Amino acid sequence: MISFALADPGDLVRQAHDVGSLVMLQVTTVAQAVQAAERGVDVIIAQGGEAGGYCGEVSTMTLVPQVVDAVSPVPVVAAGGIFDGRGIAAALMLGAVGVNLGTRFITSTEAPAPEEWKQAITAAKSEDAIKVDVINDISPLPGTEGFHTVPRSLPTAFLDDWSGKREAARRDRDRLRGQIVATTQAGRQHECVLWAGQTAGGINEILSVGEIMRRLIAETEAALRRPGRDRV
Numbered sequence: 001m002i003s004f005a006l007a008d009p010g011d012l013v014r015q016a017h018d019v020g021s022l023v024m025l026q027v028t029t030v031a032q033a034v035q036a037a038e039r040g041v042d043v044i045i046a047q048g049g050e051a052g053g054y055c056g057e058v059s060t061m062t063l064v065p066q067v068v069d070a071v072s073p074v075p076v077v078a079a080g081g082i083f084d085g086r087g088i089a090a091a092l093m094l095g096a097v098g099v100n101l102g103t104r105f106i107t108s109t110e111a112p113a114p115e116e117w118k119q120a121i122t123a124a125k126s127e128d129a130i131k132v133d134v135i136n137d138i139s140p141l142p143g144t145e146g147f148h149t150v151p152r153s154l155p156t157a158f159l160d161d162w163s164g165k166r167e168a169a170r171r172d173r174d175r176l177r178g179q180i181v182a183t184t185q186a187g188r189q190h191e192c193v194l195w196a197g198q199t200a201g202g203i204n205e206i207l208s209v210g211e212i213m214r215r216l217i218a219e220t221e222a223a224l225r226r227p228g229r230d231r232v
Contacts, residue, residue, distance in 0.1 A: 010039040026079065026100075028056025030066045032147050037071040044071055045100050048080030052103045052129065052197035054142065054149040055080060061094070068095035083199035085219020092224070103197040108209045116190035118206050120154050126201030128154050134162050135193065137169045138176045154194040 016023045017040070026045040027033045033044050046067040048060025060080040068076045078091035079100035091099050105111060107118045131150040136143040143149045153159060162169045162176065169176060180192045207215075 013040045024077075027067070027147075028063070028149055029058065029147055030063070030070050033067040033071050033076075037074045041074065043075050043077060045077045045079050046096070047100070048078075050081030050198040051079055052106075052152050052195045052199075054151045055131075055197075056147065056149055061090070064091060064094045064096055080197060081199060083202045085216050085221070086223045088216060088220040089223035092220075103199045104203060104212060105209065106196070107203050107206050108212055109206060110209050114187050114189055116188075117194055120190060120194050121196050121200045122204050122206060124154050124196065124200040126198040129196045129198045129200050130155070132159050132163060132193075134159065134166050134169050137166050138162075138173045138180070151193075151195065152197060154196045154200065156190065156192055156194055158192040 013023050022042040023040070024043040024045060025036045025041045026047050027036055028047055028049070033046060036044050044067060046060070046064045047055060048063050049055045049057050050060055060078055060082070064076065064078045075097040076095065077098045077100050078094065078096035079102070082088060082091060082099050082101055083104045088099050103121060106113050107121050111118070129152050132153050133150055135151045135153070143151060158179075183189060183191045184193075
């Protein structure tokens with residue numbers, strides 16, 4: 001992923017194009033999408049604030065159509081808040097050419113995520129997936145650079161403890177960052193951070209990727225065929 005906080009992002013896009021690669025960039029604001037289009041990005045992912053990981057403030061439903069209008073004819077992919085075929089159909093109706101799903105596929109049998117992470121998602125409500133500013137205190141990049149973003153996670157003992165001690169977290173950031181990395185590498189991610197979007201509330205079972213895809217396709221087709229879908 002190319003960060004527009006870098007000195008010459010246009011040069012990076014040109015370098016990718018020179019070797020025959022396409023460039024896809026994820027954005028969280030219309031302004032960022034316009035900058036990406038001006039620099040020749042081939043596909044733009046418009047990610048709403050419902051998403052897991054690092055996200056902005058604007059919701060997917062609001063962001064996607066604005067980005068589509070602002071960067072046309074650059075294709076736009078919708079992300080954030082989508083976990084079933086109804087969400088995919090809605091994204092297509094908003095002008096997106098496709099979708100990018102994260103949390104739904106963390107809870108697939110093939111995903112290398114620890115079982116505790118998967119179970120936490122299937123047991124969570126949407127409101128459990130909260131933005132955790134303390135992660136930016138511990139690891140300022142990429143969240144505090146350029147267009148400010150804040151990661152979203154399910155609660156953990158680590159986050160519960162340090163979210164109330166942000167100044168102390170900034171002072172102790174090197175050790176805490178090392179703790180997050182070490183537990184993740186050891187397969188104990190659930191001890192520190194459990195990245196997840198608000199779609200966690202709509203995900204209640206762990207399925208194979210094949211079964212997830214079959215359901216998504218069937219649900220999307222059914223939603224797009226639904227009588228009255230073209231009415232205002």
